Amino acid sequence: MEKIKIVSLSTAFLLIFAAMLSSVSFEVAHGESQSQVSPPEGSGPYLDGWINRGINKTWGGGILQISIHYPAISPGQKAEPNVTDAPYPTLLFSPGYMMTIDVYASFAGGITSWGFVCVIVGSPSNAWDSERASDLVDALNWLDEQNDNSSFELSQLMDESKFGVLGHSLGGMATVMASGSEPRFKVSVPIAPFVMPGSAARARDIHAPILIIVGSADTIAPPATMSYPLYEEANPPKLCITLMGVDHLNVVNLCPKYVISFLKLYLYEDLDYAEYLYGPTAQQEIDDGKIKLMYDLRIITEYEVLSNGVLYTILIYSDSIILDLVYNQTLFQINVTVTGLPGTTGTANMTIPKQLAPGQDIEVYLDGESYSFTLTQNSTCYFVYLMYAHSQHKITISFVDLTPPVLSIISPSANSAVKLSSVTVSWSGSDAASGIEHYEVKLDDGSWIEVGTTSEYTFSELADGSYTVYVRAYDKASNWRNVSINFIVDTVAPILLIGSPSSGLEIDSSTVIVTWSGSDGISGVDYFEVKLDGGSWINVGNNTSYIFTELADGSHMVYVKAVDKAGNPTEAQVSFTVKTTIVTPTLIWMQWWFWTIIGLGVVFSVVVVFCIRRRKLHRLLHQYRNRPSVRSSSLT
Numbered sequence: 001m002e003k004i005k006i007v008s009l010s011t012a013f014l015l016i017f018a019a020m021l022s023s024v025s026f027e028v029a030h031g032e033s034q035s036q037v038s039p040p041e042g043s044g045p046y047l048d049g050w051i052n053r054g055i056n057k058t059w060g061g062g063i064l065q066i067s068i069h070y071p072a073i074s075p076g077q078k079a080e081p082n083v084t085d086a087p088y089p090t091l092l093f094s095p096g097y098m099m100t101i102d103v104y105a106s107f108a109g110g111i112t113s114w115g116f117v118c119v120i121v122g123s124p125s126n127a128w129d130s131e132r133a134s135d136l137v138d139a140l141n142w143l144d145e146q147n148d149n150s151s152f153e154l155s156q157l158m159d160e161s162k163f164g165v166l167g168h169s170l171g172g173m174a175t176v177m178a179s180g181s182e183p184r185f186k187v188s189v190p191i192a193p194f195v196m197p198g199s200a201a202r203a204r205d206i207h208a209p210i211l212i213i214v215g216s217a218d219t220i221a222p223p224a225t226m227s228y229p230l231y232e233e234a235n236p237p238k239l240c241i242t243l244m245g246v247d248h249l250n251v252v253n254l255c256p257k258y259v260i261s262f263l264k265l266y267l268y269e270d271l272d273y274a275e276y277l278y279g280p281t282a283q284q285e286i287d288d289g290k291i292k293l294m295y296d297l298r299i300i301t302e303y304e305v306l307s308n309g310v311l312y313t314i315l316i317y318s319d320s321i322i323l324d325l326v327y328n329q330t331l332f333q334i335n336v337t338v339t340g341l342p343g344t345t346g347t348a349n350m351t352i353p354k355q356l357a358p359g360q361d362i363e364v365y366l367d368g369e370s371y372s373f374t375l376t377q378n379s380t381c382y383f384v385y386l387m388y389a390h391s392q393h394k395i396t397i398s399f400v401d402l403t404p405p406v407l408s409i410i411s412p413s414a415n416s417a418v419k420l421s422s423v424t425v426s427w428s429g430s431d432a433a434s435g436i437e438h439y440e441v442k443l444d445d446g447s448w449i450e451v452g453t454t455s456e457y458t459f460s461e462l463a464d465g466s467y468t469v470y471v472r473a474y475d476k477a478s479n480w481r482n483v484s485i486n487f488i489v490d491t492v493a494p495i496l497l498i499g500s501p502s503s504g505l506e507i508d509s510s511t512v513i514v515t516w517s518g519s520d521g522i523s524g525v526d527y528f529e530v531k532l533d534g535g536s537w538i539n540v541g542n543n544t545s546y547i548f549t550e551l552a553d554g555s556h557m558v559y560v561k562a563v564d565k566a567g568n569p570t571e572a573q574v575s576f577t578v579k580t581t582i583v584t585p586t587l588i589w590m591q592w593w594f595w596t597i598i599g600l601g602v603v604f605s606v607v608v609v610f611c612i613r614r615r616k617l618h619r620l621l622h623q624y625r626n627r628p629s630v631r632s633s634s635l636t
Contacts, residue, residue: 037272040260044114046071049079055142059134065122066139067101069112081157089162089267090117094132094171098125114260117158132174162267168252170194180205187266192251194221200229209237211262213255215246242292404481405431405473417488417523419566426456431475440472462489464522490523490566501576510580515545518562529561551578
């Protein structure tokens with residue numbers, strides 16, 4: 001089932017392409033000049049009044065000074081506004097570097113005289129482009145709010161649907177930045193923009209008509225390196241007018257004719273002013289060597305077409321003015337009403353095939369008359385020409401793949417760590433509409449490396465540390481997508497130290513608490529493991545202790561392992577002894593050997609006493625026998 005969604009309907013104004021480039025062919029067709037308006041030079045029909053205000057400033061705080069110039073009944077400060085033709089398109093102007101509001105008062109007054117409100121936004125004179133862009137948005141918000149404030153003296157004087165932004169020099173770059181971020185700005189006019197290196201791409205963000213004006217003799221903001229790259233990056237409709245022989249400052253004094261014409265064309269929708277931009281008058285100035293002109297007036301109207309899961313974008317380009325454009329979802333038909341020169345108009349109905357396939361017809365009706373043609377092989381761009389009253393209008397229908405490729409990095413995983421100095425990055429990419437053209441890859445701030453359609457690349461000899469890898473995919477329609485991931489290279493194992501038990505410790509309990517500390521300065525410790533003797537490893541996460549229970553008596557060995565997030569392991573071990581058997585001491589008198597000794601001692605004592613007594617008895621007997629009385633008795 002097809003699904004069509006309107007992305008944007010442009011109401012900008014596109015004038016004829018070929019006819020208006022040539023003053024000769026133009027005059028042949030019409031015989032006289034197209035423009036019926038006064039040349040936009042000098043002062044216009046309105047008088048210049050102005051007021052000054054201070055408003056709150058977002059960037060850095062403080063007060064931002066602004067000067068509001070407006071069409072007035074009489075000229076001068078605080079003059080009564082001329083409300084006859086109100087509301088007026090409103091412009092915000094950013095001055096150049098080191099320039100003040102007063103320097104541009106005459107420029108703003110001249111623009112105002114042609115039916116505009118012109119607000120000079122007085123950023124600090126030394127402010128750079130980003131701050132100036134912020135100040136422009138601050139002023140825009142304030143004006144948008146005050147316009148509905150009945151107590152504000154300029155209430156309802158401004159057309160809130162037609163804001164534009166202008167700027168000179170550094171203010172010109174601020175114009176680009178502000179209009180790229182703020183869709184309320186319907187036109188953008190950078191004058192001699194000072195474009196910082198690499199900033200030209202900011203113009204891609206602008207989706208409003210842009211006029212770039214520069215002097216060929218500008219040495220402060222040389223066109224070749226600043227304005228022209230800005231023009232190349234900008235989206236159509238876009239114009240770049242170079243004033244030949246004019247320097248950086250005088251360009252402000254000499255550009256109002258082109259600025260006013262551009263504003264009249266795109267904000268007042270007055271087609272006659274195109275003559276001074278890219279019509280016969282502009283062509284004459286080119287021939288006279290006064291200006292150099294580059295322009296691309298294509299207005300692009302976009303439709304998203306979802307067909308069988310593939311997103312296409314139909315772009316309708318026109319070099320004519322699209323008055324009306326409607327998509328009929330039932331018939332898959334685009335109905336376009338276009339106009340060119342005054343009094344010319346026509347309609348074209350184009351039927352879009354439900355399937356984009358070679359050999360199919362696109363049915364086209366020009367003012368009700370059929371005009372058919374067939375899609376050629378691999379054709380993606382179709383042209384329809386409408387002829388009315390001597391003018392030619394070309395409508396281009398282009399089927400363009402504007403969808404970036406699908407891309408994702410497979411490995412390494414985001415925020416992961418690897419333990420090798422060589423890292424292979426792999427990715428997956430696809431593009432259902434036009435297909436992948438090539439991939440590019442880079443590491444950190446290195447250069448992009450094109451790898452064709454290969455979906456992996458190896459970076460070698462990487463030092464330990466953090467890296468960001470980027471992968472970019474281009475499809476065959478030049479759409480691209482970037483993806484990136486961060487990873488860490490860590491080839492060093494963690495540091496690990498067992499705190500307890502200490503080596504060789506004898507423990508009298510069957511429960512042992514093992515503690516340790518570990519660290520890894522690169523990727524960090526992922527987890528710890530512990531085991532006892534020949535058992536299995538036990539993952540304990542980030543805990544730094546573990547309790548073993550019911551240990552048998554004897555020697556044991558405990559092992560601890562630290563693993564970092566890259567998978568590098570470190571082991572430590574310590575031995576200890578468990579001795580839980582308690583030996584109860586036996587009383588000495590309960591020992592057999594004690595009583596044996598006692599017995600032997602008693603026997604020995606008895607023997608000793610016996611011997612002593614016997615000897616003593618023998619001695620006494622001996623003494624007795626040897627007494628004189630005994631001897632006498634014996635002799636008798």
